[in-house]
Amino acid sequence: MPDFPAHASPAFPPVASPRPQRRDRSVSELHLDHKRDQRTHPPLVSPAFTPPHTPFPEEGQRYDRQPRSIPVEPPDHDTDGEQARLLPKLPEVHCEVRARIPTTAGQEMFLHLYHNNVDDKEHLAIVFGPHIRSKSLDAPRPGETERDRMIRGAYVGTLYPGRTSSRLDQIRRDAGVPSPRPSAGFLGQLNGPAQQATPPSPSASSEASTDGSEFESSYPLEFGPPLVRIHSECYTGETVWSARCDCGEQLDEAARLMSLPAPTPASTPGSDAGEHQLLPNEKLPSCGGVIVYLRQEGRGIGLKEKLKAYNLQDLGHDTMEANLLLRHPGDARSYGLATALLLDLGMGGDRGIKLLTNNPEKVRAVEGPNREVRVVERVPMIPIAWKTGGKEGVQGAEVEKYLATKIEKFKHMFSG
Numbered sequence: 421m422p423d424f425p426a427h428a429s430p431a432f433p434p435v436a437s438p439r440p441q442r443r444d445r446s447v448s449e450l451h452l453d454h455k456r457d458q459r460t461h462p463p464l465v466s467p468a469f470t471p472p473h474t475p476f477p478e479e480g481q482r483y484d485r486q487p488r489s490i491p492v493e494p495p496d497h498d499t500d501g502e503q504a505r506l507l508p509k510l511p512e513v514h515c516e517v518r519a520r521i522p523t524t525a526g527q528e529m530f531l532h533l534y535h536n537n538v539d540d541k542e543h544l545a546i547v548f549g550p551h552i553r554s555k556s557l558d559a560p561r562p563g564e565t566e567r568d569r570m571i572r573g574a575y576v577g578t579l580y581p582g583r584t585s586s587r588l589d590q591i592r593r594d595a596g597v598p599s600p601r602p603s604a605g606f607l608g609q610l611n612g613p614a615q616q617a618t619p620p621s622p623s624a625s626s627e628a629s630t631d632g633s634e635f636e637s638s639y640p641l642e643f644g645p646p647l648v649r650i651h652s653e654c655y656t657g658e659t660v661w662s663a664r665c666d667c668g669e670q671l672d673e674a675a676r677l678m679s680l681p682a683p684t685p686a687s688t689p690g691s692d693a694g695e696h697q698l699l700p701n702e703k704l705p706s707c708g709g710v711i712v713y714l715r716q717e718g719r720g721i722g723l724k725e726k727l728k729a730y731n732l733q734d735l736g737h738d739t740m741e742a743n744l745l746l747r748h749p750g751d752a753r754s755y756g757l758a759t760a761l762l763l764d765l766g767m768g769g770d771r772g773i774k775l776l777t778n779n780p781e782k783v784r785a786v787e788g789p790n791r792e793v794r795v796v797e798r799v800p801m802i803p804i805a806w807k808t809g810g811k812e813g814v815q816g817a818e819v820e821k822y823l824a825t826k827i828e829k830f831k832h833m834f835s836g
């Protein structure tokens with residue numbers, strides 16, 4: 421079986437997981453109100469709504485199969501633009517720096533940090549796989565040296581001690597070897613863990629060019645539309661283990677799906693993935709994808725206001741009412757920055773993207789005012805507790821109410 425992230429495998433103990441799996445809420449010294457904890461918790465999904473039937477993979481296939489997606493109809497131009505609060509003009513974005521991040525789950529990703537002309541926040545793109553590159557990062561900058569380019573992350577392949585050029589073709593020329601055509605093996609090599617101690621073999625192939633744009637638009641056609649998640653910051657759910665929402669597990673799940681092996685005869689449904697014989701240290705290349713991480717904490721109202729909203733929720737209000745009582749919109753987010761980042765990452769055009777979301781407004785809004793990006797398929801994000809019958813995933817009365825409000829008031833679609 422391929423080497424999946426630790427959180428993909430139920431066999432791993434919770435300590436190997438990037439965040440604790442909330443299973444039960446026992447009384448602890450942190451809880452002063454013991455009566456509250458001793459009450460019987462409502463069932464996993466409250467009677468007010470039932471998780472819709474969704475096309476889950478069969479039992480046992482959940483962790484290693486590509487997610488199923490639902491085709492998205494082209495938007496109705498007369499109404500959708502207004503509903504999705506589209507900006508007439510896209511913001512300008514610029515990738516300032518990129519760095520390789522080996523993750524605790526075993527896969528690598530490239531973290532891209534963006535500057536823009538509408539706010540002073542550091543919005544991010546978390547890029548999986550070698551096929552997706554930033555145009556603004558790769559573009560040459562006046563007066564910069566090859567070392568400058570490598571320091572800001574505008575290199576191809578892998579950095580290693582002593583590397584002198586950001587470009588593979590230069591390294592090949594210095595080594596006196598021609599540039600052969602790209603091969604799946606080489607792309608896989610780029611996708612695997614970095615071999616930091618050894619420079620790339622001169623026989624390694626790529627479509628190198630001197631402007632550093634060698635992998636622009638090189639997302640393989642056979643992979644279909646690239647998988648994209650537009651994720652809004654949630655400090656409470658992603659960092660301090662809040663079980664009020666499922667934001668943390670959604671981030672983990674998006675990363676896991678983007679790390680799954682690309683479709684091969686051995687990994688397509690109905691075949692036995694175990695038949696694929698991997699060489700020692702070999703990893704199957706993944707399809708990759710992008711998580712655009714927007715600093716829109718608390719659906720755009722910020723952490724301070726979100727904490728007030730939590731208190732209103734403890735006083736009996738749902739997430740939308742709490743926002744409105746604080747004189748904020750129910751959802752104060754916009755997605756123009758996400759569209760601009762995706763265009764910079766080469767995700768515009770007819771081929772389209774596969775968007776991981778349940779939020780119908782996001783599907784339309786991320787396409788931009790002139791459909792600069794096309795969402796051709798949607799992959800629903802089903803709470804892990806629903807998929808596992810409550811064995812894993814975020815659970816508790818708060819997250820149930822949170823999900824119920826998303827369905828009832830924000831009209832999120834948890835199925836096709």
Ligand SMILES: Nc1nc2c(ncn2[C@@H]2O[C@H](COP(=O)(O)OP(=O)(O)OP(=O)(O)O)[C@@H](O)[C@H]2O)c(=O)[nH]1
Pocket residue numbers: 650651652653654655664665667670716717718719720721726729730739743776777778779782801826832
């Ligand atoms: N105002 C407010 N924001 C919250 C609360 N809980 C989580 N959030 C924020 O909600 C955002 C995530 O939005 P969601 O509505 O969960 O999901 P979504 O991004 O619209 O939709 P999906 O793509 O399907 O996940 C993040 O910015 C969180 O910080 C809350 O109780 N109140």
